[in-house]
Amino acid sequence: MGSLFRSEPMCLAQLFLQAGTAYECLSALGERGLVQFRDLNQNVSSFQRKFVGEVKRCEELERILVYLAQEITKADIPLSEGEVSPLAPPLKQVLEMQEQLQKLEVELREVTKNKEKLRKNLLELIEYTHMLRVTRTFVKRNMEFEPTYEEFPSLENECLLDYSYMQRLGAKLGFVSGLIQQGKVEAFERMLWRVCKGYTIVTYAELDESLEDPETGEIIKWYVFLISFWGEQIGQKVKKICDCYHCHVYPYPSTAEERKEIQEGLSTRIQDLYTVLHRTEDYLRQVLCKAAESVSSRAVQVRKMKAIYHTLNMCSFDVTNKCLIAEVWCPEADLHELRRALEEGSRESGAAMPSFLNTISTKETPPTLIRTNRFTEGFQSIVDAYGVGSYREVNPALFTIITFPFLFAVMFGDFGHGFVMFLFALLLVLKEDHPRLTQSQEILRMFFNGRYILLLMGLFSVYTGLIYNDCFSKSVNLFGSGWNVSAMYSAGPASEERSGLALWNASTVRHSRVLQLDPSVPGVFRGPYPFGIDPIWNLATNRLTFLNSFKMKMSVILGITHMTFGVILGIFNHMHFRKKFNIYLVSIPELLFMLCIFGYLIFMIIYKWLAYSAATSREAPSILIDFINMFLFPANEASGLYPGQAYVQRVLLAITVLSVPILFLGKPLFLLWLHHGRGCFGVSRSGYTLVRRDSEEEVSLLGNQDIEEGSNQEARCREVTCEEFNFGEILMTQAIHSIEYCLGCVSNTASYLRLWALSLAHAQLSDVLWAMVMRVGLRVDTTLGVLLLFLVIAVFTVLTVFILLVMEGLSAFLHAIRLHCLLLSSKFSDDNGAM
């Protein structure tokens, strides 16, 4: 049996890792990805574990690396990919690496700090020059005003009195000038006015250039302002207000010469700063370029290191403290590989004592491991979406590979659409190593992951499309129709009288709107179409009626087969877990229940297809009525499919009715009997293979088995609780299961009718699309028609792809998933597994 049929056999192994070599061993194990570690320190909180210090160190390194990466991207230097997956660094190199990184960080921080300082300086100088340039115009104005005050000093004005008064006191005119952000100008001015009660004159002008805000780095508009005020106290207040609004205040030169001097000085300093800044930036770039080479691979290394320490935190120490003990789940097939990895790890670290492993038996359920390849991966994930199977249970993914695309195709039967889907999937499959696909995002990624599913779905759709004879809603006449219309017409009047059949003559053809072909007229029906549905149905008005009857019966047959298959898989499960009583008490009654009712229904459908020909079709009874009568026992049993039908049906019904109480009571009663007489039923088995979590019945079987030494507290607790045999609970579980099954059989059969409904919807939708779009285009006359047809085909293609392929495809996909997961898996699976 392939590994896809059941999950891998697992065993619990204890790894004894020498304290010195644990790191290397784990690194070797991690590279291979062989085992799953169990947390042995569950009740120790995360910061009290052994290797917290190392984890912290890794976090520190990560922080540095993140910082480096940030700086590098800020400087627009491409990060080199380097090795995709370098090994975790050996312990000796870790310290070195840490030192290197820390040195780099310190250096980088210093350089960037210097750079920032220089930039700020530069910005300030630039602001200063701007300010000087702008305020020069203010001062000119002020100069013009000043004489007017002096000319009329005796003006009887309170303000002026004040002014002269203050002048006399020796208060001198002061200036504060600077830059302020655009948004704050108004509030600033208002506050100045309120606080200084109008003793200040504020002039401001917008700066034509936008400058950077040194705090946030945003580019914003600035205003240059100049405040002239009287007196020291007000000056203090003005300064405080300037601080409050984060103005950039610069000293204001009092004379023109001074201003000129400052301006000249500034321009040379700006020049100097520019050169220094350039040098610093060059140096920074060099440093970053060097760092960029290794950052991404270092980040991977550190992450691996951190993962190793996290795993080490899950190990426990032995008494001598020399040895770390880890418990792992490992597939049995990989044990020797595991040993080799351990050896390699110990060899690398050069330890005297090798690390070794020891398999231990346990009663805990191992995790479910199902190996997949790129083909089965997609199907496995569909199955896992519903629930992970229990350990060693039959894995439906194997069958899903065929049944899933098939059920999908039944709903999506159109070989035109199917072929397009197949081509798309084929493209994905052929290009699967292309980096743009493997790194694609979101929706494309979804399609990419399901490429093999799509491929099979496309192929199966082509097949069902051929069966339905649908290609973009049109039928294709490949082999020549089995019907002959002319035979209907040319038959002479003599034969008409002989057989009493309604043949056509000139007047019927001319006058009736609908003509009917009669297969019982010789020569009209020349045997069935070799493959699929006869294309002549495409012309018939009763096509839908015919297809409905066909598809409905087909979906019932497929559905019941599918469910029966599920129950049979359940038998495989029971056989594997050596629970024969489950086969007799659960699976067989289930099968009988299903087959006696619905299996018989299938029989009737097929029997009716075979037994009645076109000639006798008028006498054929309705299956629906017959099926209902099976339960009602009507008085008149005049018509039937075959002689003795009533007796057969009664027997089947009796079997069905009998199987229900067995289903309800069989298993609980058997377990009760087993529980009371377990002394004589002494099955003593060792090992964990038969025990599954959450199922009381098996555990009760193992009640007399020794509790494994060394199993942890939790397991012990479970063992104790399982000792109790709770009959009521088992009865309840079984009753619920049985009711669910019996009702499920009916409702699930109805549920499978969605195969019919969706396939119908798909066919009708594509028909409508053809009629509404393509036919319109084809009807236009030739001159304009070419152009129009061009457009129409474009519209038709877009609608076909988006509505019919994507939307319809998705809906069919969802329904197929539902049919699989809910209706099939529930028949046999526990879904209690853990990954």
Place this chain on the structure above:
Amino acid sequence: MLESADLHFNVDHGYLEGLVRGCKASLLTPQDYVNLVQCETLEDLKIHLQTTDYGNFLANETNPLTVSKIDTEMRKKLCREFDYFRNHSLEPLSTFLSYMTCSYMIDNVILLMNGALQKKSVKEILDKCHPLGSFTEMEAVNIAETTSDLFNAVLVETPLAPFFQDCMSENTLDELNVELLRNKLYKSYLESFYKFCKNHGDITAEVMCPILEFEADRRSFIITLNSFGTELSKDDRKTLYPTCGRLHPEGLRMLAQAEDFDQMKTVADHYGVYKPVFEAVGGSEGKTLEDVFYEHEVKMNVLAFNRQFHYGVFYAYIKLKEQEMRNIVWIAECISQRHRTKINSYIPIL
């Protein structure tokens, strides 16, 4: 019975309410506190906080870690959340949220003025200000010398302006006056907030009014307690009591006459709500009145989440988060000062 307000509530505020409830669910659990208390160093605390909703909020802090760094980062986080709420809110929720910031603004203003009195630099004090209550004009408060100055020059355009109506005076701002100013501001703030909630009606009023009543009464009690042995006259004291609480008017009158803690307790005994609160003071664990009040507040805030379609959840969430931050800071202080005996006296959030 569905009122029309309930029907429309989700149109405007449904998103934010959902958000705030999600945030509330991420508050630290009792188990988290048990783990935090076991921490040996602040590094441990950081590691444990990383596993909670705080995430990597301390990741970019350079060593060594201090309590104040933790505190600032937590405040920043709270502030980010609050700003998000506020930026996405519509009227009248945005007014409600503005009201919530006012109390922090009052605290900040008072803090800055006290700083100015003690001649400390503005920068130094700005760091201590609560980020929820920061506003531009705040830094200029030390220009003012009297309260009316303060109002006219600095605060007239801020949301605090309406609360100044009672406290315009020409007294110079010394420490006592600053404290009086704080209480008066708080009084009119609480009364105004109370009125706002009351007028809003609906569930918001049903939830918020008891919380604000309690807040008012707590202030009255604390003012009384703090005024024992100071030069504050009884009449002055009475003017400071917020009048929107349960104690108004009779209880406040009696409280104004109280002269020591026992007399205060007798006043509280008349009220069913406060009797158990005062009885819990002292006790076996040596709880202070403040602790007991905090516990009561936490209880009320947690209860606010039991109702839907109201703004109280925002208030309650911010208050609970604040309490949580106080708890973390308390634990962190205990850890860093190696003072483990009192580490368990944080206020558990239910």
